[in-house]
Amino acid sequence: MSRFRLHVFVCENRRPDGDPRGCCAARGGEAVRAALKAELKKRGLAGSIRANGAGCLDACQHGPTVVVYPEGTWYGGVTAADVPEIVESHLVGGKPVERLLLRY
Amino acid sequence: MSRFRLHVFVCENRRPDGDPRGCCAARGGEAVRAALKAELKKRGLAGSIRANGAGCLDACQHGPTVVVYPEGTWYGGVTAADVPEIVESHLVGGKPVERLLLRY
Numbered sequence: 001m002s003r004f005r006l007h008v009f010v011c012e013n014r015r016p017d018g019d020p021r022g023c024c025a026a027r028g029g030e031a032v033r034a035a036l037k038a039e040l041k042k043r044g045l046a047g048s049i050r051a052n053g054a055g056c057l058d059a060c061q062h063g064p065t066v067v068v069y070p071e072g073t074w075y076g077g078v079t080a081a082d083v084p085e086i087v088e089s090h091l092v093g094g095k096p097v098e099r100l101l102l103r104y
Numbered sequence: 105m106s107r108f109r110l111h112v113f114v115c116e117n118r119r120p121d122g123d124p125r126g127c128c129a130a131r132g133g134e135a136v137r138a139a140l141k142a143e144l145k146k147r148g149l150a151g152s153i154r155a156n157g158a159g160c161l162d163a164c165q166h167g168p169t170v171v172v173y174p175e176g177t178w179y180g181g182v183t184a185a186d187v188p189e190i191v192e193s194h195l196v197g198g199k200p201v202e203r204l205l206l207r208y
Contacts, residue, residue, distance in 0.1 A: 002176025003208040009113065009158065054113065055157030069173035072106025104107040 002070060006091055008036060009054035010078075011065045024056075024063035028079060032064050035080035039087045049091055062102055074102040106174060109152040110195055112140060114182075115169045117160040128160075128167035132183060136168050139184035143191045153195055166206055178206035 010033040014025035023029075036051040059065045062076030066086075073096050075086070082100060090096045114137040118129035127133075140155040163169045166180030170190075177200050179190070186204060194200045 002171075003163070003178060007171070007173070007176075009156075012159070050162060052113075052161065053159030055116070057156065058154060059107070067106075067111070069111070070176050072111075072174050074107060 004050045005048040006071075007050050007052060007069045008091070009052045009057065009067050009069070010036060011055070011057040011059075011063060012053045013056040013060075021060045022063065023060065024065060027063045029064035031080040032066065032078050032083065035083040036087070039083050040091075043087065043092075045087075045091070059102065065102070074104055075100045076102040108154045110175075111154050111156060111173045112195070113156045113158040113161065113171050113173070114140060115159070115161040115163075115167060116157045117164075125164045126167065127164065128169060131167045133168035135184040136170065136182050136187065139187040140191070143187050144195075147191065147196075149191075149195070163206065169206070178208060179204045180206040 010029055011024035012029040012033060013023050015021060015023040033051055033053050040046045040049050040051055057065045057067060059076065064078050066075040066078050078100055086097050114133055115128035116133040116137060117127050119125060119127040137155055137157055144150045144153050144155055161169045161171060163180065168182050170179040170182050182204055190201050
C-alpha cells in the first residue's frame with residue numbers, strides 16, 4: 001500500500017538555452033503539471049492522486065513526459081490541453097490515452 | 105512493463121528560508137540523490153534503476169523523503185550515508201531498510 005492511489009510525475013527539467021537535447025520545461029512541462037494539479041483539485045482527487053514535479057525522466061526527445069505510478073504508464077508530447085482527457089479517461093476511468101502513450 | 109525496473113524519486117524541493125515546513129533540499133535531499141546516482145553508476149545499475157529528482161513529495165515533516173516505484177516504498181530521514189545500504193539491501197536484494205521506512 002502506497003500513500004497515493006496514483007502518483008503522477010511530470011518532467012519539469014530545465015536545461016540551458018541551446019542545449020541540443022532541449023528540455024521538458026521549455027516544451028511546456030510546467031504548464032502540464034499546473035493543469036494536472038488544478039484538474040485534480042477541481043475534481044476533489046488531490047488527496048488520492050498526486051501531480052508531482054520531477055527532474056529529468058530521461059526521455060527528453062519525447063517531452064514533455066509524464067509517468068504514472070505504480071502502474072508505470074508513460075506519456076510523451078503532453079500538453080496542458082491533454083490533461084482533462086488524461087484525468088477523465090485514465091486516472092479516473094482506468095483507460096490510458098492511447099495516442100499519447102510511450103511504449104517501453 | 106515500465107522503462108526502469110525501479111524508479112527512485114528523491115525529494116529536492118526547496119522552500120524559502122524561514123518557511124515553517126522546512127524542505128527536503130535544506131535537509132540534504134540533493135546530496136541523497138547525488139549519492140544514489142553515483143552508487144547506481146558504480147554498480148552498473150544506472151540503466152535499470154533510475155535516481156530521479158522530484159519536487160515536493162508532500163511528506164515534508166519526514167524529509168528528506170524517497171519513494172521507490174513501482175512498489176511504492178517510502179523512506180524518510182534519509183542521508184547520503186544511508187544510500188549504499190538502501191541500494192544493497194533493497195534495490196538489489198529486495199529487502200527494504202526497515203529503520204528508514206515511512207509506513208503509509
